[in-house]
Amino acid sequence: MATCPSVEGKSNYENANQMATSFYRVRGLYLDINENVNTLTSILAPFSTQDLLSFAPINRRICSLVTRLLRQRLLKAAPLPDNKLILECYHPSDQLYTPYLACRYQGIVAQDGQPISEDTPELSDLRALYASYKPVFAPENRSIKRSRRRPTEAQPSDDVEDDTATQDVNLDDGEMFSQLCAVTNLVKEGPRSGLFISHVNIVDGVIRVFRKWLAKMASRQDKSQSDSENILWIDTHNNVGIRFSVAPAASENMPLISGPDDDPPVHYKLVYEELLVRASTLLLAVEQSAVQEVGNSGKTLVIHGAAM
Known part of the structure; x- marks a missing residue:
């Protein structure tokens, strides 16, 4: 399973905050997360469920995105296509x-x-x-x-x-x-x-x-x-x-x-x-x-x- 690079010596929560900052900044401009849902979704997609849960406390909007991603995973996993x-x-x-x-x-x-x-x-x-x-x-x-x-x-x-x-x-x-x-x-x-x-x-x-x-x-x-x-x-x-x-x-x-x-x-x-x-x-x-x-x-x- 693919993982996102982390900063040595930092907790998942600190890394998540660092990621959140990079999410918002494109060419020096602060962008609304709602305008970049597809980009953020593709960035978060490789993370495991446990890692996604650690990102949820960052803020309300990240939590909402994590929730939607997890719900999609639950619905996809439940029929057990491979198990x-x-x-x-x-x-x-x-x-x-x-x-x-x-x-x-x-x-x-x-x-x-x-x-x-x-x-x-x-x-x-x-x-x-x-x-x-x-x-x-x-x-x-x-x-x-x-x-x-x-x-x-x-x-x-x-x-x-x-x-x-x-x-x-x-x-x-x-x-x-x-x-x-x-x-x-x-x-x-x-x-x-x-x-x-x-x-x-x-x-x-x-x-x-x-x-x-x-x-x-x-x-x-x-x-x-x-x-x-x-x-x-x-x-x-x-x-x-x-x-x-x-x-x-x-x-x-x-x-x-x-x-x-x-x-x-x-x-x-x-x-x-x-x-x-x-x-x-x-x-x-x-x-x-x-x-x-x-x-x-x-x-x-x-x-x-x-x-x-």
């Missing part, structure tokens, strides 16, 4: 058996549906943008025989044309929650399936799926309803989350009679509806992947175990 987003979500005991899920791009969404100006976005607005993906079974993983699957593994739909992924959750008597390990990686595929020439981890965490939450989500009349309640966040900063719908178990597997204070064994099926990744987090991962790809050029390809 692939994969999700692993499994019960701890099923780590070696659960195949990864592919993530199909659906668009950019704003947190809680809050409106964001397209003409004059604020820098803080960009953190409210999320890239939306549909977790589905990759074709190569749908071919795995069901006889090899464990009861709690993520499973494909019975319909061979349906790539919807589901996850069984079983709670024993008195058990208040189950845990799912969740890992999201940005990869670039190599010449063979399961071989990657770049591999950037976005999040690696644990989701707790509580009994009360399962019962509440399963009782919803409209399973397609989308709100913050049916999102389980993988990290504490809400950078990556999974939206599930919950289907109750077959009646023969559920308790016939239970009191208000009873916590009998229950079984639910989670349906993967959406993977949400904060767009700014994704953009940083895409840039890191590009750097990693150059560094790994000509070296051994990365092998991802879940694809084996």
Whole structure:
């Protein structure tokens, strides 16, 4: 990735101020930044996202230009034209058996549906943008025989044309929650399936799926309803989350009679509806992947175990 020359011994902020001064002066005349947007854009374009953010505090107009540039980058990066987003979500005991899920791009969404100006976005607005993906079974993983699957593994739909992924959750008597390990990686595929020439981890965490939450989500009349309640966040900063719908178990597997204070064994099926990744987090991962790809050029390809 191209970089702009810096002055040795000076901070990014000092260099940015020096750049800003040169931006404004052409043949000794002080020019309005609005008259030189194209020139400034071409100057700033080679900088990484982190460097652009360090220029934003210079003044309001530079901040506005940086914001527009970053927004363009977010929109361009989200469909992942050169990369692939994969999700692993499994019960701890099923780590070696659960195949990864592919993530199909659906668009950019704003947190809680809050409106964001397209003409004059604020820098803080960009953190409210999320890239939306549909977790589905990759074709190569749908071919795995069901006889090899464990009861709690993520499973494909019975319909061979349906790539919807589901996850069984079983709670024993008195058990208040189950845990799912969740890992999201940005990869670039190599010449063979399961071989990657770049591999950037976005999040690696644990989701707790509580009994009360399962019962509440399963009782919803409209399973397609989308709100913050049916999102389980993988990290504490809400950078990556999974939206599930919950289907109750077959009646023969559920308790016939239970009191208000009873916590009998229950079984639910989670349906993967959406993977949400904060767009700014994704953009940083895409840039890191590009750097990693150059560094790994000509070296051994990365092998991802879940694809084996």
